[in-house]
Amino acid sequence: MGPKPRVLDMNSISVLQVGPLMPVVQETIARDYGAVRLPDAPEERAGFLAREGGTFEVAVTSGRFGVGTELMRALPNLRAVVNFGVGYDTTDVAQAVERGITVTNTPDVLNDCVADTAIALYVDLLRGTSAADRYVRRGDWLSKGNFPLATKASGRKVGILGLGRIGKVIARRLEGFDCEISYHSRNPVAGTSYRYAASPRELAEGCEVLIVAAAGGAGSARLVDAGVIEALGPRGYLINIARGSVVDQDALVDALLSGRLAGAGLDVFVDEPKVPEDLLALDNVVLLPHVGSGTHETRAAMADLTLANLRSIVETGSALSPVHP
CATH class of the missing domain: 3.40.50.720 (NAD(P)-binding Rossmann-like Domain)
Known part of the structure; x- marks a missing residue:
């Protein structure tokens, strides 16, 4: 020192x-x-x-x-x-x-708003809210009929990667959706009844939605790698409100394009404000310009x-x- x-x-x-x-x-x-x-x-x-x-x-x-x-x-x-x-x-x-x-x-001062953003992505991603909005604006409701069925947001198995200040607030909000919550952090968190997973991969294997709330930095770079994304699987969803560096962005894009992941909600990216071009046309991906704490x-x-x-x-x-x- x-x-x-x-x-x-x-x-x-x-x-x-x-x-x-x-x-x-x-x-x-x-x-x-x-x-x-x-x-x-x-x-x-x-x-x-x-x-x-x-x-x-x-x-x-x-x-x-x-x-x-x-x-x-x-x-x-x-x-x-x-x-x-x-x-x-x-x-x-x-x-x-x-x-x-x-x-x-x-x-602390931004915990609530970042958690709210995670929940907004969660509901939007599973229910297809912004995709449905685009459907209406394009005139597809009139020309193609009803919007395709979405996925129920309540009662899902949700894994939180990083049960710190923000992760705990996200978990409390998800309790209102009757979700079954598990988590992975460097060590088990005292005073919580949520199930602890020993690794990010184990967490992904046991959940339907993985929310990334881990701190950025060299220690968490690509913590969500190709193996974690594979474990989440073709019916799984990934949400990232932490740092773009925590997720292997290339592996994520590849999984989304090949259908090996059901969808993603992203507020952060590796090289902001650049967003992978391949994601822009995907209706099963919600893209936000790093607005997690963006309230007055x-x-x-x-x-x-x-x-x-x-x-x-x-x-x-x-x-x-x-x-x-």
Whole structure:
């Protein structure tokens, strides 16, 4: 472990903004801390970091951009990475721990809305809601007759991969659908009656719908691999509201195209905002543009916690919601 974060001098603190942020966050860090935006163009960025990299003590970013390995190395006096969002897999946490750099995120405040998005995908996917909407808009109801029968959403066997903060909220909502819930996490979760599966594959073998709610990062990359997708099978559905990296996207696309998976509901992708072209024409796939936490209320709460973390780091040297001790 590196040295503990020190209290920063609010009069001389130098803040770097990495990537776009909510307007209220951008405006506040610029007004209160004189934050400087990291250039987007690679050549301009390299020159900027060579000249100014040593001046920055705090970086404010989001889960989409983060402070990766090379950028962190280019900031030798960095003391904290303040992250807007619950995901922080784009930040080199291992290097941060080694150097004593505090990394924060915004947990809990987005649990409800991300869980709601998972349930929206669940109902849409099984009942074909958005596909039926397209059916009406194309005039197919008039020309082709009734929309094909869908799948009952209640009473299904649902597996949750990652029974953390968000996974637990998803499970509670699914109880209202009379679902039989099982889960897999690194270790069994105390205080729950849900069935524990020893591996992602075992979880997939025992469920009809697999909901991915695991944290992103190197440790969970392609946790849902081709074997897990095969175990879910041609009558199974996959929903991902976690990170695109948790699922082997190529294996998923292949299974959907070949009919070895019944359908998928996806809010996240490997290389956002790029979405595999093959998925766009599939009516058994629901595609969302990473809107899991995308409500006015939740984004405002995330902004408040981001700014509160920054203020706490500057004034006390410690964060309100660090992602590591």
